Amino acid sequence: MTTTPPGMQPITEDDIANYLANTPGFFERHAQLLASVQLSSPHGNRAVSLQERQAEMLREKIKALEHRIMDMVRHGNENVVIADRLHRWARNLLLVRNTHALPATIVSELMTQFMVPQAAIKVWKVAPQYAESDFATGVSEDARTFASSLTQPYCGVNSGFEAVDWLEDKDLAMSVALLPLRVGAIHDASRAFGMLVLASPDPQRFAAGMGTDFLERIAELASAALSRLRDD
Structure with missing residues (x-):
């Protein structure tokens, strides 16, 4: 040893x-x-x-x-x-001539192109000729404040958001994506003039922590298209 x-x-x-x-x-x-x-x-x-x-x-x-x-x-x-x-979704938005139909086209084309089970949109601060449209009514001040507080899409479980009530069947919204609509980039601190909600019965479709790059582009393109409805 x-x-x-x-x-x-x-x-x-x-x-x-x-x-x-x-x-x-x-x-x-x-x-x-x-x-x-x-x-x-x-x-x-x-x-x-x-x-x-x-x-x-x-x-x-x-x-x-x-x-x-x-x-x-x-x-x-x-x-x-x-x-x-x-690309196809944005192209179809550019082809819309009737501005009253633009919000509904944004929603229907999202559901078609991206196979989203449910989607809805609300826009406020619109020009007088759009003020009584379905897409411009039924939004509380709390919902508007919440939309303005988002500087990126929210993805996760449905926690009783008011925006989920805009959907056709809120009971099937197990996961949601909430996209603020504002002039310019989604990350700006300016007040939102609308919000887009996507929903799925799959709890993992819009999971917390998922990448949101394409959702941000959708929000910015939708905002740009809807600028024609605003009361500036």
């Missing part, structure tokens, strides 16, 4: 690791050690050489990279599909 002389600290594995890391010529002077090193294989109880273990680690890294690439390709394809739907 080897003992450590009095007054000396025992050599630890970290000491050995640091020495080898900082002494690259060690294995050049003792090349035979590399051939004799045996390691445990992660795929069984057998011992493998250092070279074989390195090859296994390299194969695992390559496999992990392949999975990442496949995920990137899948997400890229999904984004292309969503971008195409967004």
Whole structure:
């Protein structure tokens, strides 16, 4: 049994690791050690050489990279599909000539292009000729204040929002997305002049923490289209 002389600290594995890391010529002077090193294989109880273990680690890294690439390709394809739907939706809004029909077109095209089960929209501060329209009535001051407080889409469970009452069947709104409508970018601090609500019976369709980039673009495009209705 080897003992450590009095007054000396025992050599630890970290000491050995640091020495080898900082002494690259060690294995050049003792090349035979590399051939004799045996390691445990992660795929069984057998011992493998250092070279074989390195090859296994390299194969695992390559496999992990392949999975990442496949995920990137899948997400890229999904984004292309969503971008195409967004393009068709925006194009159909530009084709609307009757401004009274614009809010309903925004809703119906969202449901069609993005397969959203339910959607509704309310707009306030509209010009007098739109003041009695369904889309411009039935909104409390609390709902308007709440819309103005949002600087990004809200996604999550239905927590009894007034906007859910605008839907055809609020009992089927298990998850919702609430999009404030305001002049300019959605992140601006200006007061909102409307709100768009999307809903699904799937609790995970509009889950908290989901990416909202495309929802933000929808809100900004809808706001720009609806600017024709405002009483400026």
